[in-house]
Amino acid sequence: AQSVTQLDSHVSVSEGTPVLLRCNYSSSYSPSLFWYVQHPNKGLQLLLKYTSAATLVKGINGFEAEFKKSETSFHLTKPSAHMSDAAEYFCVVSDLSNDMRFGAGTRLTVKP
Amino acid sequence: DAGVIQSPRHEVTEMGQEVTLRCKPISGHNSLFWYRQTMMRGLELLIYFNNNVPIDDSGMPEDRFSAKMPNASFSTLKIQPSEPRDSAVYFCASSFGGLAGDYEQYFGPGTRLTVT
Numbered sequence: 419a420q421s422v423t424q425l426d427s428h429v430s431v432s433e434g435t436p437v438l439l440r441c442n443y444s445s446s447y448s449p450s451l452f453w454y455v456q457h458p459n460k461g462l463q464l465l466l467k468y469t470s471a472a473t474l475v476k477g478i479n480g481f482e483a484e485f486k487k488s489e490t491s492f493h494l495t496k497p498s499a500h501m502s503d504a505a506e507y508f509c510v511v512s513d514l515s516n517d518m519r520f521g522a523g524t525r526l527t528v529k530p
Numbered sequence: 531d532a533g534v535i536q537s538p539r540h541e542v543t544e545m546g547q548e549v550t551l552r553c554k555p556i557s558g559h560n561s562l563f564w565y566r567q568t569m570m571r572g573l574e575l576l577i578y579f580n581n582n583v584p585i586d587d588s589g590m591p592e593d594r595f596s597a598k599m600p601n602a603s604f605s606t607l608k609i610q611p612s613e614p615r616d617s618a619v620y621f622c623a624s625s626f627g628g629l630a631g632d633y634e635q636y637f638g639p640g641t642r643l644t645v646t
Contacts, residue, residue, distance in 0.1 A: 452634070454637075460639065460640075461534075461621055461623075461637035461638050461639050461640055462573075462621070462623075462635075462637040463637070464634045464635070464636075467634060508573065518563075518575065518635070520572065520573045520575075521572075522572045523572060523573070
């Protein structure tokens with residue numbers, strides 16, 4: 419069985435400061451890992467994905483995430499937050515059977 | 531491409547009524563997923579299809595829920611009879627690929643269902 423835990427339900431940062439959204443996973447196989455973003459009243463959009471290639475994955479809008487097998491983590495980072503980054507972020511783990519497990523989500527607030 | 535299309539965008543119905551949600555996946559995609567999102571339970575996978583065949587419906591909450599995919603370009607999620615606890619946003623997503631889990635899913639805008 420696989421699972422994913424997003425360690426913070428809510429993160430608040432000031433515009434221009436770094437963003438860190440934490441995600442830990444559990445999987446019996448080599449997992450695929452994703453980060454999705456959901457803006458208010460919108461569907462989910464893929465930010466980036468890891469599928470056993472480079473451990474540092476770059477995504478859209480300046481986000482990146484690093485796969486650390488020893489720590490079973492896949493934290494999402496961005497050097498400088500923009501107001502438009504305010505949204506809900508979901509970490510997702512998937513194994514060979516297309517069984518995708520979503521984390522509970524982290525709501526990112528960006529203060530001016 | 532127009533992306534994943536869902537209809538209606540909003541649905542308000544009374545308890546006991548039948549509700550049908552519709553989804554048109556992206557052309558060429560062969561996997562389709564139905565999700566439900568609520569504040570209490572977050573995002574839940576209800577069912578997914580591969581090549582129009584239901585692969586896993588273990589997330590369907592009970593017999594009141596049913597889903598069909600008669601062809602590659604259309605799927606429905608039906609609730610009969612509806613109950614207030616079914617109020618949620620229902621998302622449809624599609625992807626291209628086999629059963630391997632490393633394919634990006636493209637989400638529709640969702641249907642906000644309110645059952646009174």
